[in-house]
Amino acid sequence: MAQNVFPSALITALRLVLGAFFIMSGYEKLLDLKFFGLIIAEYQILPSFLIPAISLLFSLCELLCGTMLFIDLFSRFSSSVMLCMMVIFIAAMINNVMRGLEHDCGCVKFLSQWYGLKEEIGIVPIVRDILFSILLLPIALLGSNRIPWKKDRK
């Protein structure tokens, strides 16, 4: 039933689009880790000594999971990891909005540069991350966990 609702072609399309998106997002964060770390510091949730490690972990995670999604390597696992990260980002943003803090969300700089989308924490990036979570769900639930270069046993 679920397979009928989400044909494999749709899951493949979602996987490729989201994979490419997370590769770009992770790559741009890795290019300027200090900047990303300073934005994480603005959230005022983590202790200072953890920030460099967390900024590296988040950007590496985005880049690796994006690549894994793109080449269909453990897609189910990688989309689940990204889903968890999205939930963390959404919770952190809601927390900061409720505390009345104003700063960049540190989400996707290239979107704001190319399309002028707002990067400041608020309703727009929260809704955007919720949308990404919804798009990740079908892959996490129905995607494959295979290794593409290994042939399936009959």
Place this chain on the structure above:
Amino acid sequence: MSGKPLPRKLFATLFVISLSSISPSLSQLHAAETVALVKEVSAELDLAATKALFDSHSACFVDARSEYVYYKSHIKGAISLSKSRFDEQFPDFRQKHAIETFIVVYCTEDSCGKARNVARKLMKNGYKNVRVFSGGLIEWAHAGFPMEG
């Protein structure tokens, strides 16, 4: 009889027109004086005074915006002491700068209240010579003065 009042009327009309064209500039002048007075009272610095302090190397420049914005661009030689993370950054600042240091605080522009907020916090922590550069980074950058980041 009817020919004589015409030049008078014309003169009167011209006088009124010229007066009305002068009055806005007069009111602007008056407004500028008031702004200058307000700034003097609240010890805020204008661009010229800030640049003079910058050139004389007699003041420490403090950037009150968020650290990640400071990281991208700031007044040359300025130190980050953001409103949002003041409590975390202040101990380090206190160690490096004596209480008598002349401090110029700025943020993005006149309407951003971060500089005034940080200035108030600095004064609460014992710093007496604190001034706010109200024009902020936008005015500084427009003037083409030294920046880095």
